Amino acid sequence: MHNDQPTTNTVEEPLDLIRLSLDERIYVKMRNDRELRGRLHAYDQHLNMILGDVEETVTTVEIDEETYEELYKSTKRNIPMLFVRGDGVVLVAPPLRVG
C-alpha cells in the first residue's frame, strides 16, 4: 500500500486506535483465558507490546465431578514491566469500568 502523505494524526486504521492509547492504561484479552491491565509503552503491527505496571488475571474453571457445578477461579499477579508476544493477543481496549 503506497501512501505519499506525510505522517498524519488522524485515525485511519485499527492500529491507529492503539497508537492513541500509548502511555494510557489498557485492557488486553489474551488466549488461554488470560487478561492483562497495564500501561501501554510500545507496540508493533504484530501486537507485540510492552506494558508497565501490569496486572495479569488467569481464569480457570473447575468442575465438580458429582454435581457438575462450575467453579470459576481467577489468579492475579503483578509484574512491573512486561513484553507480550503479539500472537497471544486477542483484544485491546481501554480499561473496563465496573459498577
Add this chain to the structure above:
Amino acid sequence: MLLTLALPCRCVFQLFYSFFKSLVGKDVVVELKNDLRLGYLNIKLTDISVTDPEKYPHMLSVKNCFIRGSVVRYVQLPADEVDTQLLQDAARKEAMQQKQ
C-alpha cells in the same frame, strides 16, 4: 531466579529488536507458552535457572539454551532498565512507518 538474556537473533521488527539488544546482559524472566518459566524474536539465554524446579525437573541441568521466538508468551523485564518515554516515541514512529 532470573536469567541473562544473551542475544536476540534475527529480527524483522525493528522496534523490538533494538529494544531487546539494549537488554543484552541484563536479567529477565522468560515465560513460555507451556507455562515453563526460565529466566517472530528468538532468544538465547545463558546461565539460566528455573523459577519452579519441582514442576519442570528436566531443566535442572540446563545452563544455556536457545528459545524459538514463537513459543514465548511473556518476557518479564526489570522496570528500571526500561526508558518508557523513548519506547513510546519509537512506537509512534514505527506505527507511522508501517502505514507507508
